[in-house]
Amino acid sequence: MATDRSYYEILGVERNADDADIKRAFRKLAQQWHPDVSADPGASDKFKEINEAYQVLSDPKRRQIYDMVGTAGLGDMGGAGNPFGEGFPGFGDLFDAFFSGMGGQAGARRGRKASGSDLRYDLRITFEEAVRGIEKEIDFDMLDRCGTCSGTGAAPGSTPTTCKICDGRGEVRSVRQTMLGQMVNVSACTRCNGEGRIVDQPCQPCRGEGRVQRHKALRVSIPPGIDEGHQIRLSGEGEAGPRGGPAGSLYVAVHVTPHPQLRRDGSELYFELPLSIAQASLGTRTKIATVEGEEDLEIRAGTQPGTEIRLRGRGVPHLRRSGARGDLHVMIRVHIPTKLSKRQRQLLEEYAADAGEMVLPSGGILDRMKDVIG
Ligand SMILES: [Zn+2]
Numbered sequence: 001m002a003t004d005r006s007y008y009e010i011l012g013v014e015r016n017a018d019d020a021d022i023k024r025a026f027r028k029l030a031q032q033w034h035p036d037v038s039a040d041p042g043a044s045d046k047f048k049e050i051n052e053a054y055q056v057l058s059d060p061k062r063r064q065i066y067d068m069v070g071t072a073g074l075g076d077m078g079g080a081g082n083p084f085g086e087g088f089p090g091f092g093d094l095f096d097a098f099f100s101g102m103g104g105q106a107g108a109r110r111g112r113k114a115s116g117s118d119l120r121y122d123l124r125i126t127f128e129e130a131v132r133g134i135e136k137e138i139d140f141d142m143l144d145r146c147g148t149c150s151g152t153g154a155a156p157g158s159t160p161t162t163c164k165i166c167d168g169r170g171e172v173r174s175v176r177q178t179m180l181g182q183m184v185n186v187s188a189c190t191r192c193n194g195e196g197r198i199v200d201q202p203c204q205p206c207r208g209e210g211r212v213q214r215h216k217a218l219r220v221s222i223p224p225g226i227d228e229g230h231q232i233r234l235s236g237e238g239e240a241g242p243r244g245g246p247a248g249s250l251y252v253a254v255h256v257t258p259h260p261q262l263r264r265d266g267s268e269l270y271f272e273l274p275l276s277i278a279q280a281s282l283g284t285r286t287k288i289a290t291v292e293g294e295e296d297l298e299i300r301a302g303t304q305p306g307t308e309i310r311l312r313g314r315g316v317p318h319l320r321r322s323g324a325r326g327d328l329h330v331m332i333r334v335h336i337p338t339k340l341s342k343r344q345r346q347l348l349e350e351y352a353a354d355a356g357e358m359v360l361p362s363g364g365i366l367d368r369m370k371d372v373i374g
């Protein structure tokens with residue numbers, strides 16, 4: 001479905017929102033807009049839009065593609081697919097399917113282990129690196145899986161035991177009738193924190209947490225054409241989950257140092273070329289900045305202010321279309337001198353006389369006014 005708003009805007013979440021944030025936002029909006037519960041005539045379309053955003057953002061692979069290039073990159077995977085087949089799931093089904101574990105504490109699903117936090121790494125690269133792509137080594141401190149207990153949290157030789165309160169399910173359920181039908185309220189087992197298992201003999205180095213602080217180094221490959229604000233998501237490279245829970249994602253937020261002379265807009269580049277009136281009139285050979293470095297450019301005689309010289313394929317590579325590059329636009333600005341030497345003025349006056357143009361004499365009214373005004 002075509003929409004001008006980003007999936008993040010539709011769900012009302014930040015771009016770095018984690019899975020729990022996205023689920024929470026979707027749940028809230030679905031409660032408001034699901035056609036089964038909303039009397040609003042636009043509810044069906046609205047819910048479709050919300051569902052589409054959720055289907056993409058809740059899937060790490062599709063979300064990564066979407067973050068980098070928007071819906072265009074999703075191709076056949078599409079945003080609009082309805083995972084429920086024809087029509088909408090019933091309101092009750094929806095909440096059973098998605099949120100049976102969210103009635104109480106987040107992440108309290110059936111014996112499910114909490115996952116590790118997502119991490120964010122801000123990486124600054126140069127303009128040229130962004131254009132060409134580069135591999136960068138990054139390093140940071142993080143909570144990583146404990147090597148002594150392999151993340152279980154149990155001392156070597158011991159094993160975690162099944163929680164007797166919830167019988168290993170990790171959750172305590174209660175069913176109640178509501179206007180919308182049967183609602184299952186689920187809360188995490190407080191004895192085992194929803195994990196279903198209890199560590200009786202904690203591992204020493206991690207104190208039963210299953211993870212320890214560690215310095216980690218990673219090589220990140222930055223694709224050519226990446227731009228300021230893009231994020232690269234490396235799933236599973238975030239913080240380890242407690243006691244063997246799944247690791248979070250690492251988001252590498254890319255910051256690009258601007259080029260001193262080239263302005264970038266997506267895959268297009270712009271270079272402003274100032275010319276004097278003589279150069280624009282008579283033509284010249286001059287230097288321009290390009291991605292590849294300084295280059296000569298010949299300017300034809302009689303070039304008008306505002307002329308745009310387009311150097312095809314000399315812009316920034318497209319992120320998803322390999323081989324394709326944008327253009328470099330050379331924008332001609334003609335500068336009119338505000339200060340003239342005596343000789344220059346004399347030559348211009350001669351030029352005007354020859355062309356039959358009326359010009360003000362030196363020390364004319366306007367010049368004197370300028371002197372008065374300061
Ligand atoms: Zn350990």
Ligand SMILES: [Zn+2]
Nearest residue numbers: 163166189192
């Ligand atoms: Zn329990």
